[in-house]
Amino acid sequence: MPFISNTEEQIRKMLQTIGVSSFKELLKNIPDELFVKNNLGLDAPLSEIEIAKKVTQLSKKNISTQENINFLGGGIYDHFIPAAVDYITSRPEFYSAYTPYQAEVSQGTLQFIYEFQTMICELTGMDAANASMYDGASAAAEALLMAKHYNRKKKFLIADTIHPLYKEVIKTYTSALDVEIVYIPQEDGQVNIEFIKDNIDKDVAAVLVQSPNFFGIIEDMKKIDPIVHKQRRTLLIAAVDPISLMLLNSPAEYNADIVVGEGQALGNHQNYGGPLFGFFASKKKFVRKMPGRIIGATHDTQDRRGYVMTLQTREQHIRRDKATSNICTNESLCALAATVYMVLLGKKGLRKVSEQCLQKSHYLFDKINNIDGFEPAFSAPFFKEFVVRSDFEVDLVLRNMFEKGYFAGIDLTPYGYDDHLLIAVTEKRTKAELDNFAKKLEEDTKKLYL
Amino acid sequence: MVTKTIFEKSVKNRTGFSLANSKIKTDVKELIPDKLRRKKQPNLPEVSELDALRHYIEISAKNHFIEKGFYPLGSCTMKYNPQINEMVCTLPGFTHIHPMQPEASVQGALEIMYELQKDLANISGFSQVSLQPVAGAQGEFTGVNIIYNYHKSKSRDPKKIIMPDSSHGTNPATTTMHGFEVVEIKSTDEGKVDLEALKEVVDDDVAGFMLTNPNTLGVFETQVKEIADIIHSVGGLMYMDGANMNAILGYIRPGDMGFDITHFNLHKTFSTPHGGGGPGNGGVGVTAELEEFLPSPIISKKEGKYYLDYSAENSIGKVHSFFGNFAVMVKAYMYIKMLGEKGLKRVAENAVINSNYVMNQIKEYFPVPFHDDIMHEFVASGKNYREYGIKTLDIAKRLLDYGVHAPTIYFPLIVKEALMIEPTETEGKETLDGFIEAMKIISKEAKENPEELKKAPTKPPIARLDETEAIKNLDIKFDFNQEK
Ligand SMILES: Cc1ncc(COP(=O)(O)O)c(C=O)c1O
Numbered sequence: 001m002p003f004i005s006n007t008e009e010q011i012r013k014m015l016q017t018i019g020v021s022s023f024k025e026l027l028k029n030i031p032d033e034l035f036v037k038n039n040l041g042l043d044a045p046l047s048e049i050e051i052a053k054k055v056t057q058l059s060k061k062n063i064s065t066q067e068n069i070n071f072l073g074g075g076i077y078d079h080f081i082p083a084a085v086d087y088i089t090s091r092p093e094f095y096s097a098y099t100p101y102q103a104e105v106s107q108g109t110l111q112f113i114y115e116f117q118t119m120i121c122e123l124t125g126m127d128a129a130n131a132s133m134y135d136g137a138s139a140a141a142e143a144l145l146m147a148k149h150y151n152r153k154k155k156f157l158i159a160d161t162i163h164p165l166y167k168e169v170i171k172t173y174t175s176a177l178d179v180e181i182v183y184i185p186q187e188d189g190q191v192n193i194e195f196i197k198d199n200i201d202k203d204v205a206a207v208l209v210q211s212p213n214f215f216g217i218i219e220d221m222k223k224i225d226p227i228v229h230k231q232r233r234t235l236l237i238a239a240v241d242p243i244s245l246m247l248l249n250s251p252a253e254y255n256a257d258i259v260v261g262e263g264q265a266l267g268n269h270q271n272y273g274g275p276l277f278g279f280f281a282s283k284k285k286f287v288r289k290m291p292g293r294i295i296g297a298t299h300d301t302q303d304r305r306g307y308v309m310t311l312q313t314r315e316q317h318i319r320r321d322k323a324t325s326n327i328c329t330n331e332s333l334c335a336l337a338a339t340v341y342m343v344l345l346g347k348k349g350l351r352k353v354s355e356q357c358l359q360k361s362h363y364l365f366d367k368i369n370n371i372d373g374f375e376p377a378f379s380a381p382f383f384k385e386f387v388v389r390s391d392f393e394v395d396l397v398l399r400n401m402f403e404k405g406y407f408a409g410i411d412l413t414p415y416g417y418d419d420h421l422l423i424a425v426t427e428k429r430t431k432a433e434l435d436n437f438a439k440k441l442e443e444d445t446k447k448l449y450l
Numbered sequence: 451m452v453t454k455t456i457f458e459k460s461v462k463n464r465t466g467f468s469l470a471n472s473k474i475k476t477d478v479k480e481l482i483p484d485k486l487r488r489k490k491q492p493n494l495p496e497v498s499e500l501d502a503l504r505h506y507i508e509i510s511a512k513n514h515f516i517e518k519g520f521y522p523l524g525s526c527t528m529k530y531n532p533q534i535n536e537m538v539c540t541l542p543g544f545t546h547i548h549p550m551q552p553e554a555s556v557q558g559a560l561e562i563m564y565e566l567q568k569d570l571a572n573i574s575g576f577s578q579v580s581l582q583p584v585a586g587a588q589g590e591f592t593g594v595n596i597i598y599n600y601h602k603s604k605s606r607d608p609k610k611i612i613m614p615d616s617s618h619g620t621n622p623a624t625t626t627m628h629g630f631e632v633v634e635i636k637s638t639d640e641g642k643v644d645l646e647a648l649k650e651v652v653d654d655d656v657a658g659f660m661l662t663n664p665n666t667l668g669v670f671e672t673q674v675k676e677i678a679d680i681i682h683s684v685g686g687l688m689y690m691d692g693a694n695m696n697a698i699l700g701y702i703r704p705g706d707m708g709f710d711i712t713h714f715n716l717h718k719t720f721s722t723p724h725g726g727g728g729p730g731n732g733g734v735g736v737t738a739e740l741e742e743f744l745p746s747p748i749i750s751k752k753e754g755k756y757y758l759d760y761s762a763e764n765s766i767g768k769v770h771s772f773f774g775n776f777a778v779m780v781k782a783y784m785y786i787k788m789l790g791e792k793g794l795k796r797v798a799e800n801a802v803i804n805s806n807y808v809m810n811q812i813k814e815y816f817p818v819p820f821h822d823d824i825m826h827e828f829v830a831s832g833k834n835y836r837e838y839g840i841k842t843l844d845i846a847k848r849l850l851d852y853g854v855h856a857p858t859i860y861f862p863l864i865v866k867e868a869l870m871i872e873p874t875e876t877e878g879k880e881t882l883d884g885f886i887e888a889m890k891i892i893s894k895e896a897k898e899n900p901e902e903l904k905k906a907p908t909k910p911p912i913a914r915l916d917e918t919e920a921i922k923n924l925d926i927k928f929d930f931n932q933e934k
Contacts, residue, residue, distance in 0.1 A: 002532070002788065002793075003529075003530055003532060003721070003789075003875075003876050004796055004797070004800050004875055004876060005876060005877060005878030005879075005881075006800055006803075006804075006878050006879055010878065010879040011799075011800070011803060013879070014803055014804075014806075014807040014879060015803065017807060017810060017811070018803070018806045018807055018810045019810070020806075023799045023802065023803060026802055026803070026806055026824075026825075027670070027701075027802075027823075029670070029672050029822070029823050030670055030672055030702070030823070031672065031675065033675070033706075034674070034675070034702050034706060034707055035701060035702060035706075036575075036700065036701060036702065036703055036706065039791060040572045040573060040700060040791045040794075041572045042569055042572060042573070042786065042790050042791045042794075043787060043790060044790055045787070045788060045789055045790030045792065045793055046787050046788055046790075047788075048534050048788070051534065051538075051784050051787055051788050052534055052537075052538060054787070055538045055541075055562075055780070055783075055784055056538065056541060057558075058543075058558035058559075058561055058562060059538075059541040059542075059543030059544050059558055060543055060558065061543070061557045061558030061561070062543040062544070062547050062555060062556050062557070062558040062559050063547075063551070063555035063556075064542045064543050064545075064546035064547055065546045065547065065548055065551075066542050066546045068555070070548060072548040072550045072551065074550055075771060076548055076549055076550075076772075078546075078548065080469065082466070082467055082499070084466065084499050084502060084503055086540070087503070088503070088506045088507075088510075090536065090540070091506075091507070091510050092515050092516070092517045092518075092723075093510035093511065093513045093515050093518075094510055094513065094515075094725070094726050095515075095531075095536075095723045095724075095725050095726065096515045096516040096517060096531055096723040096724070097513045097514065097515040097516075097724065097725075097726045098521070098523055098526050098528055098724045098726070098727070098855075099526075099724070099726070099727040099728075100726065100727065101523070101856075101858070101860070102514070102846065102847075102850060102855060102856050103912075103915050104847065104850055104907050104910040104911075104912055104913070104914065104915065105512070105513065105514035105850050105855065105907075105910050106512075106513055106514065106726075107453075107509060107512035107513070107910075107911055107912055108506075108509040108510045108511065108512045108513035109513055109726040109727070111453065111455070111509045111512075112506065112509060114455070114926070114927070114928070115455055115456050115457070115928070117926055117927050118455075118457065118927040118928040119492075119494060121927045122492035122493050122494060123492050125490075125492075127927075128926055128927070129926075129927070131727065132727075132728070134584045134585065134588060134770065135584070135770055135771045136771065137768075137770065137771045138588070138769070138770070145627070163771075165768060165771045165772070166771070168767050168768040169767075169768050169769060169770065169771065171767055172595060172745075172766055172767040172768060172769055173591075173769075175595065175598070175599075175766070175767075176595070176598050176628050176629035176630070177628075177629045178629075218482070218486050220485075220486070222485060245488065245492065246488070246491075246492070247478060247482060247487060247488055248482065248486055248487065248488055249486055249487065249488050249489075250488055250490065250492070253488065253489065253490075262771070269545035269546065269777075270545070270546060270547060270548045270549070271544065271545055271547075271775075271776050271777045272544070272547045272548070272549050272556065272559050272772070272773065272776040272777075273548075273549030273771065273772025273773055273776060274549075274584065274729075274731075274770065274771075274772055274773065274774050274775040274776045274777065274778075275584065275728075275729035275775040275776075275777060275778065276770075276771060276772075277729075287924070287926075293727065294926055295926065296920040296921070296924060296925055296926050297920070297925040297926075298915050298916045298917065298919045298920035298923075298925070299915070299916055299919060300912045300913040300914060300915050300916070301905070301913045301914050301916075302913055304452050304912060304913070305452050306452070306912045306915045307915075308915050308917050308920050310917070310920040310921055310924070310926070311921060311924075315619075316587070316619035316620050316622075316623035317619040317860050317861060318619070318860070319619075319623070320619050320622040320623060320632075321622035321623060321625065321626045321632045322626070323619070323623040323627075325623065325627065326587040326590065326591060326620050326623035326624040326627050327585070327587055328585065328586065328587045328619070328620050329585040329586060329587065329715075329717065329724070329727065329728040329729075329730045329732075330585075330727050330728040330729075331584075331725075331727075331728045331729045332725050332726040332727030332728045332729075333725030333726060333727075333728065333729060334725075334728075334729060336725075336726070340502060340506060342494055343456050343466070343494070343495055343497060343502045343505075344465075344466035344467045344497075344499060344502050345465070345466070345467045345494070346460075346464070346465050346466065346467065346494050346495055346496040346497065347491060347492060347493070347494040347496065348463075348465055348496070349465050349466075349467035349469070350494060351491075352469055353469065355472075355478055356469070356472045356474075358478060358481055358482070359472060359474045359475065359476045359478075359481070360472065360474055362476060362481050363474045363476070381481070381482055381483060381486065383482075398552075399552075402552055402554075402555070407548065407550075407551055407552075407555075410550050427469060427472075430470075430473075431472070431473040431474055434474075
């Protein structure tokens with residue numbers, strides 16, 4: 001039996017020491033009716049060679065974004081990940097440790113999280129960041145709950161332009177709470193700021209806006225700030241793409257109170273959508289309301305600098321039903337990948353990535369809109385992702401392009417935008433790839449005209 | 451040895467990254483209007499690849515981890531993580547697939563998820579499993595939400611969820627976060643649910659009961675069926691916190707114990723590593739009656755093809771952006787396929803025997819107030835050493851000097867000076883004997899030399915850290931102005 005160390009002989013000795021004759025005797029008080037009667041119906045066990053072969057074959061049944069050219073985004077992005085990132089995250093010192101409950105033997109984990117928190121604060125301009133949330137969607141939901149705990153208000157204004165899956169998760173997280181959600185409609189792909197003006201009042205706990213939003217469009221956050229903050233204690237929550245923050249206004253520049261986002265773009269693989277990680281940052285005055293773990297620096301008995309989990313009285317393991325959140329296990333290893341990624345790229349590298357996303361996506365945007373039957377869906381500025389409207393059935397275009405070796409984008413029909421296609425371009429795409437893609441798309445759709 | 455932060459190692463104009471210059475060179479200023487452009491650049495470090503690797507390898511060596519030594523952290527099931535799982539889950543056919551790809555291009559991934567759903571359903575005695583919740587606590591949230599929607603579908607609106615005072619912190623935290631009221635009931639002297647106390651609080655306003663079985667004292671709740679009958683008689687549902695499923699694998703199933711819902715901690719029971727705090731995965735299993743409420747999509751199969759099935763009409767919706775932590779699922783899938791039924795039973799047997807063995811050997815030194823029907827873990831108490839001025843914290847810190855990770859000490863709250871010890875099945879007798887020996891020595895030290903014990907730990911890279919200072923002088927990010 002693999003992964004078990006005790007031999008039959010050792011087990012016999014241990015049972016003897018315990019003073020029982022068999023394993024079953026240890027369970028003697030458990031009613032008979034509770035035991036499994038029949039077989040569980042699992043497959044016969046496989047050896048390491050067999051399972052490795054089987055699972056490798058299964059992996060080959062998937063067509064990866066290394067084979068096809070990938071323009072899928074929608075929250076998960078195909079950015080380049082330096083080999084050194086995976087090298088560090090595959091060290092057992094990091095991946096097979098538990099939550100750093102014993103600080104003295106967890107300084108590796110604690111220090112990288114402190115560095116992670118620092119860099120998230122640098123990117124967002126916030127004063128405090130936590131150690132990670134499950135994903136961007138749950139981070140957004142928990143930000144709303146945090147605002148509600150802070151100001152005891154019950155209404156949320158949420159941009160209709162946020163990621164539709166964020167909306168779904170927020171709905172689940174708030175379904176049994178006494179809160180009202182009002183969606184701010186969009187106009188030309190951006191939130192309608194007049195609507196916020198007309199609908200905000202003293203009962204609004206928070207206004208949540210994503211920028212770049214689901215359509216890739218940059219929201220005019222500076223205009224939203226004064227409208228929100230005119231209300232006493234009402235909070236502005238921004239959901240952001242960390243890569244964009246090298247070029248776009250930092251949330252501090254538009255006075256956001258809480259900043260959340262999906263962190264996958266920072267050094268984490270797409271992994272079919274999980275694990276992801278949410279980052280969560282805020283102004284200092286809200287730190288005691290924050291969900292999740294926070295690492296702080298302190299000193300040991302010999303006055304040496306070290307790190308511990310801090311402000312733990314917010315958390316479920318201490319505060320139980322009065323905790324700020326139920327989160328326990330988080331996505332620490334993903335935060336490690338993000339940390340190493342940001343460190344390797346540094347300020348120049350990450351800026352270069354950000355610039356290339358911007359330049360390349362705009363280049364492709366122009367190319368596609370020059371093809372007959374395609375036009376821009378919106379005119380507002382965007383970052384690395386954009387929407388085109390098409391005369392053709394989007395589903396058919398995507399299927400044809402898939403056969404040519406492309407994941408050409410996301411069909412927005414299920415989200416209420418018939419004939420709209422969402423296309424993401426990262427730094428990984430080369431000019432030649434973009435040119436070829438546009439050419440093939442043109443050839444392919446030309447046929448559809450006939 | 452103190453390691454400087456990576457920020458203090460930064461050297462202007464160094465980089466650990468290469469990216470070809472783009473042939474597309476449009477001026478950024480033309481693409482983003484000035485008012486939307488960032489003014490103050492973030493301060494990220496500038497280091498070479500070697501600098502970065504040296505830094506993270508240096509700090510990594512300060513961690514305790516399962517391959518380094520024993521990790522009897524109760525409730526956390528720190529078992530060994532098979533290497534083959536770590537290798538295979540990094541294949542590009544898994545890491546480089548996007549969740550919005552066409553189903554035809556992810557058949558391998560969907561097959562793994564489908565099979566894992568099925569295996570977990572069989573292991574738990576439930577009818578269907580959703581893999582979407584990404585942690586135990588999110589599984590609990592999903593379960594509580596199912597309870598909520600189940601009652602709603604029956605036009606009921608009960609407000610209370612009952613749980614024993616031994617429950618894990620996430621149980622009450624989840625319950626109030628969701629909008630229910632927590633009713634905590636006392637445990638008996640045997641560490642089990644007090645049926646009389648339960649009967650007193652049960653009424654029509656009870657939505658459900660949350661129970662960990664074996665519970666967090668490591669004690670099997672032998673009267674679980676009676677509890678289920680009481681709760682079901684008022685229309686409530688039974689939720690099992692499945693964090694302790696390691697103890698009963700292959701022998702006892704939540705579905706046969708009267709539970710309606712359970713969550714799985716793939717990162718505990720099914721040997722996926724904890725990643726220094728995550729990611730894990732916390733799928734949820736339910737009875738046939740509750741299937742319609744599971745988060746969407748689940749993975750279904752039709753005519754030999756796997757697909758994302760959104761057909762559940764009363765689905766509670768989504769708790770995660772996509773389908774849960776897929777990379778973690780691959781590892782749990784492999785683990786179950788390698789062990790099979792017989793292997794899973796060996797896991798439970800060895801987990802329970804190891805724990806009973808250690809308890810038997812140390813209870814003379816560290817009494818175990820709840821010691822009947824002990825399964826995969828037990829909770830000892832350090833309270834006998836109070837008269838020497840020694841707390842459990844001191845004992846825990848001293849264990850670090852012996853190369854062992856300390857047991858869980860912050861809970862359960864109903865044992866004074868708790869030491870929650872879970873050896874897991876992957877440890878051999880010699881390791882357990884070493885631990886027992888260390889506990890005996892510490893017991894002696896506590897009596898004979900308590901002042902020395904309070905100085906523990908002395909072997910790790912750093913001595914005891916001042917948590918009060920950390921709260922008082924909150925320092926949660928590097929101060930770039932401090933050097934200047
Ligand atoms: C008994 C018990 N329940 C629930 C949880 C929560 O699980 P997770 O940390 O995966 O959210 C844990 C683990 O910490 C646990 O030990």
